[in-house]
Amino acid sequence: MKNNAPLVNFRRLSIPTPWWLVMWVVIPYLLWKALRALVKLLPILGRNWRSLALVIGAAWLWHRHGWIWLVMVLVVAAGLGGLWWWRWRRSCEQFIVLPLLAWWRRLSVYAVHWREAMTVCRLAERFDGKLTVPRLLRVRCTFATDEVLLRMPRGQNPELYHKAAANLAYSFDSRVCRVYSGRRTNPPARPGRWAPLLRAVDRVRFRDRPRLVWLVFLRRDPLRRTVPAFPVPDEPDLTALPLAVREDLETFRLRLLATHLLIVGATRAGKGSVQWSLIRALAGGLRSGLVRLWGIDGKGGVELSIGRELFSRYEYTDAAPMVTMLDELVGIMRARQDRMQGNIRVHTPTLDEPLYVLVVDELLALVALLLDVELRNRARVALALLLTQGAGLGVLVVASTQDPRKEVVELRDFFPTRIAMRLNEPNQVDLVLGDGARNRGAIADQIPADPSMRGVGYVVLDDRPEPARVRFAYVTDDEIRAMASTYAAPPVPEPVRPVSVAPTPDKPPKRTVYRPGPLLPDSLTDFLDGEAA
Numbered sequence: 001m002k003n004n005a006p007l008v009n010f011r012r013l014s015i016p017t018p019w020w021l022v023m024w025v026v027i028p029y030l031l032w033k034a035l036r037a038l039v040k041l042l043p044i045l046g047r048n049w050r051s052l053a054l055v056i057g058a059a060w061l062w063h064r065h066g067w068i069w070l071v072m073v074l075v076v077a078a079g080l081g082g083l084w085w086w087r088w089r090r091s092c093e094q095f096i097v098l099p100l101l102a103w104w105r106r107l108s109v110y111a112v113h114w115r116e117a118m119t120v121c122r123l124a125e126r127f128d129g130k131l132t133v134p135r136l137l138r139v140r141c142t143f144a145t146d147e148v149l150l151r152m153p154r155g156q157n158p159e160l161y162h163k164a165a166a167n168l169a170y171s172f173d174s175r176v177c178r179v180y181s182g183r184r185t186n187p188p189a190r191p192g193r194w195a196p197l198l199r200a201v202d203r204v205r206f207r208d209r210p211r212l213v214w215l216v217f218l219r220r221d222p223l224r225r226t227v228p229a230f231p232v233p234d235e236p237d238l239t240a241l242p243l244a245v246r247e248d249l250e251t252f253r254l255r256l257l258a259t260h261l262l263i264v265g266a267t268r269a270g271k272g273s274v275q276w277s278l279i280r281a282l283a284g285g286l287r288s289g290l291v292r293l294w295g296i297d298g299k300g301g302v303e304l305s306i307g308r309e310l311f312s313r314y315e316y317t318d319a320a321p322m323v324t325m326l327d328e329l330v331g332i333m334r335a336r337q338d339r340m341q342g343n344i345r346v347h348t349p350t351l352d353e354p355l356y357v358l359v360v361d362e363l364l365a366l367v368a369l370l371l372d373v374e375l376r377n378r379a380r381v382a383l384a385l386l387l388t389q390g391a392g393l394g395v396l397v398v399a400s401t402q403d404p405r406k407e408v409v410e411l412r413d414f415f416p417t418r419i420a421m422r423l424n425e426p427n428q429v430d431l432v433l434g435d436g437a438r439n440r441g442a443i444a445d446q447i448p449a450d451p452s453m454r455g456v457g458y459v460v461l462d463d464r465p466e467p468a469r470v471r472f473a474y475v476t477d478d479e480i481r482a483m484a485s486t487y488a489a490p491p492v493p494e495p496v497r498p499v500s501v502a503p504t505p506d507k508p509p510k511r512t513v514y515r516p517g518p519l520l521p522d523s524l525t526d527f528l529d530g531e532a533a
């Protein structure tokens with residue numbers, strides 16, 4: 001039998017019932033607690049409103065019309081989903097498949113193990129006797145990765161998460177976890193009538209939020225498969241040349257405008273695929289004459305000769321013509337410098353003033369391995385000039401090398417953009433990508449030498465400090481031949497104005513004198529004079 005007797009019988013104890021206590025203390029206290037729980041619940045409900053709406057809708061249907069209707073609605077929904085997938089797969093993936101996957105991964109992996117994993121990875125903070133765990137805000141999925149957004153407790157910075165990355169990966173059953181402190185996406189372009197309003201909303205949505213950190217867990221490695229060559233754009237977008245696929249399956253696009261590019265990688269790492277992907281992305285401009293490609297193949301023509309027709313100038317045999325070619329390019333740059341001085345500050349490529357891209361395969365062969373000291377010095381001086389002044393003048397250098405050793409390292413800092421393919425030693429990573437790059441996740445020395453991983457490397461993206469792992473598209477020999485015949489460079493006589501003269505046997509070589517000035521700072525003049533001497 002049910003016992004309805006009160007816990008404390010005030011009447012029997014002859015104690016007056018303390019109604020005032022219930023009215024003014026217990027009830028307000030309970031109300032206060034309920035209000036706090038509701039306030040805490042609101043953001044969770046807000047984040048999960050879709051799931052909530054679905055559950056409430058399904059419960060209402062069952063209650064009102066019975067389970068038969070519920071099953072029928074589910075079957076019709078599945079059929080419509082299948083049709084959507086069949087006809088408009090991309091949008092179906094974007095709006096149905098990936099959000100469902102993200103919901104499931106959040107429930108089954110991250111929410112379940114979050115507190116435990118954060119605590120054992122030493123990312124929880126204790127303050128005033130209370131444990132504060134990083135807050136799990138959002139889970140987003142691609143077909144290869146889980147992207148988890150968290151808010152750091154006060155007193156932490158993203159460096160802590162970089163250090164804990166390996167532990168985090170294994171805690172959530174993955175082998176790799178990358179940590180990104182910046183935003184994962186940029187505000188979309190907003191054309192049209194509502195643009196000002198939408199841009200104002202975007203300014204709030206995409207505001208800088210330093211305490212947010214993204215953890216990107218690899219579920220499978222999407223870079224295991226060879227990436228086929230990208231289609232050739234009719235007009236190259238020099239601010240976004242498609243070269244590679246990133247781990248999140250996005251396309252890595254290189255901003256080539258006003259920068260020089262250095263590609264470093266051990267032998268057979270796949271540096272050729274970076275060069276050819278870049279040339280392919282520029283091919284439309286080569287045919288129209290907007291871009292002029294010059295090539296120096298320090299490997300005796302093994303790498304670049306196959307696409308000879310794409311190059312306006314090309315040298316691959318002797319060192320002397322290679323160095324003369326560098327001098328000629330410096331001459332072109334100087335002439336352009338004179339034309340631009342006082343008129344414009346950054347060059348924009350046109351058919352009359354095209355963009356010059358010098359591709360040097362194996363930089364070491366030019367700056368370190370030449371036996372002729374005079375030629376070697378001339379090459380280094382010309383390269384230093386091109387690298388320090390060419391970017392803004394539309395004369396760019398794309399060089400590759402196997403070894404970032406001393407001679408290359410001297411020039412290395414003049415390359416604003418660098419790519420690290422498979423490297424032999426851990427300390428080379430920071431040499432190539434900059435201090436701390438390896439700690440921030442660029443483990444280029446751990447890329448396997450296995451042929452299935454050729455063309456994989458690390459790049460630094462414009463919008464975040466953490467390097468990204470990418471796989472460059474592989475342009476086959478047949479594709480290069482086809483490209484060379486379709487996009488062959490038009491024959492254009494180059495306006496040549498060498499700045500130094502090649503040494504002749506009976507005449508001592510003439511020394512180039514470098515004038516200081518606004519475009520040639522004193523420190524550089526000293527360096528170049530020292531090199532020339």
Ligand SMILES: Nc1ncnc2c1ncn2[C@@H]1O[C@H](COP(=O)(O)OP(=O)(O)OP(=O)(O)O)[C@@H](O)[C@H]1O
Nearest residue numbers: 226266267268269270271272273454455472473474
């Ligand atoms: N992106 C890629 N995807 C798949 N395979 C690739 C890729 N890049 C290169 N390879 C394969 O790797 C081999 C070596 O590539 P590549 O010649 O470009 O290397 P490298 O770094 O230039 O080597 P080296 O410095 O010795 O010339 C190629 O023959 C090709 O089969």
